[in-house]
Structure formats: structure tokens, C-alpha cells
Amino acid sequence: MAEIQLRNIKKRWGHVVGVDNFDLTIADKEFLVLLGPSGCGKTTTMRMIAGLEDATDGDILIDGVRVNDLEPKDRDVAMVFQSYALYPNMNVYENIRFPLKVRGVDTALHDERVMQAAERVELTDFLDRKPAALSGGQRQRVALARAIVRKPKVFLMDEPLSNLDAKLRVSTRAQIKNLSHDLAATTIYVTHDQIEAMTLADRVVVMKKGVVQQVGSPTEIYDTPANTFVASFIGNPAMNLVDGEMTGGTFRAPNVEIAGLAGPDGRVTLGFRAEDASVANAGGEINAPIYTLELLGDATMVSVRIGGQLVAVKADKTFRSEIGDPVSIHVHKDHCHLFHAETGARIGE
Template sequence: MARLQLKNVNKRWGSFVGVDNFDLDIADQEFLVLLGPSGCGKSTTMRMIAGLEDVTEGEIWLGDRMVNNLEPKDRDISMVFQSYGLYPNLSVYENIRFPLRVRKVPKEKHRDMVMKAIEMVELQDFMDRRPAELSGGQRQRVALGRAIVRKPTVFLMDEPLSNLDAKLRVSTRAQIKNLQSKLKTTTVYVTHDQIEAMTLADRVVVMNAGKIQQVGTPTEIYDTPANTFVASFIGSPAMNLVEGKLEKGVFQGDGIHVEGLPAGPSGNVTLGFRAEDAEIVEDQGQIAAPMYSIELLGEASMITWRLGGALVSIKTNKEYRAEIGDIVHARIPASICHLFDTASGERIDDR
């Protein structure tokens, strides 16, 4: 069983807090993604799981063992790095075989184990090549093969796609998802790319400034963000956020007026809504303001206004035409809106 538990884990360097009270239970065979901006503590959390960083406070459990004081080699964890970490003088076959040699797996088992890993990452035609003769995507697949060859209890993946171009990221992402489904191995994956998180994860942990902001399925994170940080970090484009005042269910901000919201809260709030949930209309909308920009995205057009200090965008059909500066109307139903406390950023649930 590869249940992984982090119990109130902290990491400090002097007065600087890198990870603050990280508490999480990761289920056996779960694909968990740590998501957040650079410096948020996600890679530090992964390195503590791997044993590459010491835990300042708290406990890390793998199955029924607390592993805080175990050396990395004794934790039965495989890690895939952003930089591939391949041996340039070894072939693909020997790079993938290397973990078996280090762990003194009987030699008679090597070929069968290595060939199974090579087949899983689809490198049969490249097994005699060296890393310099491979593309970036192929090198990353060698790194994946090396991680899976010895069937570890847990996979750790630290931004493994960040060195690949956009097309390779898409295909390698699909391969990672397929591999994890076949291997059924508990996986912790670190990224700053919210598209990777949303497409790969069973659950996403959104982090900022060393703290967990929200834990949930991709759908939960997207549909009900816990605060304005999560709302602004998840989605492409991010959720529109407009500050204003709410009184008796009526929100009023610069250039935007929405009625029919929950009557309970009042005062300064931040209104949020997704670009795809609102729509452009001919007149009588909740927004009526000069268009700031129009962008053709291929399958749709993106209309943007500047409302006070905020840029607000809505997707519409790709045939829509207007000129910058034209007054454009948008309908924003109260049912699609999210409310956040402006001071704290926390979600207001009153419906």
C-alpha cells in the first residue's frame, strides 16, 4: 500500500518559512498535483517527501512507516526531474537499467525489466542511442522509463515537461497520464502550469507562499475556488475579478451592475465570473462599456473591457466583430457569479 501522509509538515531556513503547516493525506494510487507559482513551496514539499530536504517539523508517512529519518535510497521512491538527469555516455537501455544496477537487482532479471519499461515509454527503436542523439521529448521518456523500471512505491515528478515545446508537452502529458493509469502507482507531480494540473490530476493542491490554499478535484478547484488567489490562478483566462459594493443582493462596481445576488452579505466584495459563462448581447447588459481589445482565439473571440482597475474578458463566437472603443454590452447572470470578501480574499458562500 502506497498511502502517503504529510502531517503538519514545516520547512524553515532561519526566519524564512518555505512550507507552512502542510497537512495532507494522499491515497494509494492517487495522482496528486502540487500547483502554484515559483517560490510557493511545492518543490520543497516534494524534496522533503524524497528525503532531499530535512523536515523542520512534522511527519511524513509512507504506508505504515514514518520516513523522516530514512535516506532517500531507503524510501522506495523514484523521482523524475525537470533536467532529465541522464548519463550522457550511456545508451537509452543502460540509462534505464542503471537503477537496477545500483540496487543490486539480480542481473538475470535486468533485461526483462528494462525491456518492459522501454516498451511502456515507446523507445524500442532508440534503445541503443545516447541522450545527445535524442529529442527533448525522447529524453524525458528515458527519464520516465528509468523511474518506472524498478516499480517504486511512489513516483515524484518535478516539472518534467517545462523544458519541452508546446506540442511535445501535450503528447508527453498524455503519455504520463496513460502510464500512471497502467502502473497504478501513487504519484505526486509538481507544476506551475495550471493546464497540466487540470488535465493530469485526480486532486490538485494549490499552494502560495508556503501554504495550502485549496485541495480538491480539478472540477472543484475550477468551479468553486476557495479564494481570489485560486480564482486568479486557475483557468485560461483566469476568473474575472471586479471589486465593488454589495447591498441587498445588488453589486455595483465600475462599469458593472449585477442584481439577484445573495442578499445576506453586504459591503465591499469582489465579484468573480468566468469568461465562458457570460455572453455578449446587443443591449441591456450588466456591462455596457467601451471595448478595450478583441482577440481571435481560433474557436472563439475574446472581448476585453477595462472596468476601473480591472481587465474583464468574455468569450464570444469567432465571427463577432467590433472596433476598439465601441460600446459593447454583456449579460452576466447572477447564477454564474462568485463572491469573495475583498479584505481577506476568502470565498463568501451564502446561497
């Protein structure tokens, strides 16, 4: 069992706040993703769990034991870094074996444990190679094998795919997903890539400037974002956000009119996903000239400009038109989200 409790964790450097009042329980065997832009505090949170940073305030508990004052080596966590951090003078076998030597594991068990870890990440044909002779994807798999070889309570992964090209990211992401399922270990994964978060996580923690914005399953985060920051950060493309006015249940903005909404009168921000709208022949809720067209293969992305904001809708891949042509877009009221204009917080449910 490896339940992790973060009780009102804070990290400050003088007047600079890195993480503010982070309070969360991470269940045993859960795959939790910390998601947010650079500087949001996600890596700092992970480093405090690992013991590489001291928490300014709050408590960190692993299996009910407070670990704030324990050295990293005594917390029984394994960390996979963005930079791989392999020993260049050692071959793959020795790199994977190294944690067993450092922790004094019986040498009679080393070969079996190394081979098991290498097989899990498909490295058995590369055990004699030095890191310099490996591709980026192979090096990352060595780092993964080195983390799993000693069977720690907790895996910590700090943007492990960010140095890989797009194709390798997809295949290695699948490997990490499969590994987490097989190992059934508690995993905390840091990334700024929302696709990684959506595909890997049991739960996602979205962070901004050291503050947790929302915690939930990928579906919850995607379908019911807590505020405009989460709405704009999750999704490809991000949720469309349009500033306008609500009067008697009708939202209005330049070239936009959507009736039947439940929300207060006054200034609000309307949100909807590109896939939740469609191109109509006429009579749609949005009517404007086409700003740009993008053929995606399985669909055509049609964008129009509403005020100073771009609004995107996914049309059929056979849709054809020209920039500047008028287009009518249907947005069903049940797919609309409303946010407070000042705070960005979600309005009602």
C-alpha cells in the first residue's frame, strides 16, 4: 500500500510562492497527473514528495507516516527525470542495476530483477550498450527500468516524454500506461501536455501559479471545467470562450445569439467545445465570415472571429468553402458553459 497525503503543503522562497496550500490524498495504486504551464508549481510539488525540496509548511505522509524530515533515500520513492540522468560510463545493465547496489539488495537477486525490469520495457537486446549508443526513446526506457527495478512504493515522473519526438511520445506514453497497469503502483506524473494528462491519468490536478484550480478525472476536467483557465488549458483545440451579455436566459455577443441558457443577467463568458458545434445551412446561433480553414484529415476545422476572439468548430472532412465566405454555426444550449466575467469561475450546475 502507498497512499500519499499532502496536507496543506506550501513552498515559498522569500516572498515568492511556489506552491500554496496544496491539500490532497492520493490513493494507493492511483495514477495522478499534475498538469499546468511552466512555473505553476507542479514539479516543485513532486520534488517536495521526493524530498529534493523542503516544504515550507504542511505535512507529507506516505502510508500514514510523516516523511517531511526523512532523506530522499528513506522515502522509498523512485523518480524518472526529464533528462534521463543515466551514467554514461555504465552499460544499460549496470545502469538498471545501480539502485539495487546502492540500497544493498542481495546480489543474488540482481540479475533476475534487472532482467525482469529490462523485459518490461523491451530492452533485453540492448543491455551491453552504453547510453551514447541509444536513441532518446531507449534512454528513457532505461530510466524507467532503473526506477522499477527495486519495486518502490511510489513512482515519480517529471515530464519524462518532453525530450522525445511526437511519434516516440505516443509509443512511450502507451508503454508507461501499460507499465502502470501491470505494476499497480502509486504514480505521480508531471506534465504540461494535456494529451498526456488525459490519456494517462486516473485523476488530474490542474495548477496555475502554485494554486490548484481543479482536481478530477480526465472526463470531469474536460466536461465540466471549474473556470476559464481550466477550460482554455484542456482540449485540442481549447474550449471556445466568448465574452458577452446574458439577458433573460439569452446570451448575446457580436454575431452570436443563444437562447434558453440558465444564468444570471449581466456580463458573462460563454464556453463550448469545437466538437459540440456544427456547421449549419442557415439559422445557426453564430453567423460570421470564415476566418480560416484547416483540414485535419478526419475533420475540417472552421474558425470565425467573434470580436477579438477566434471560435473554432469541427465540420465534416468533406466541408469546402473559402476564407471570407459567410458561415452559420449551430451551438446547442445543452453544450454551453457559462463563467463569471470577472473571476472566470464556472456558473452553477
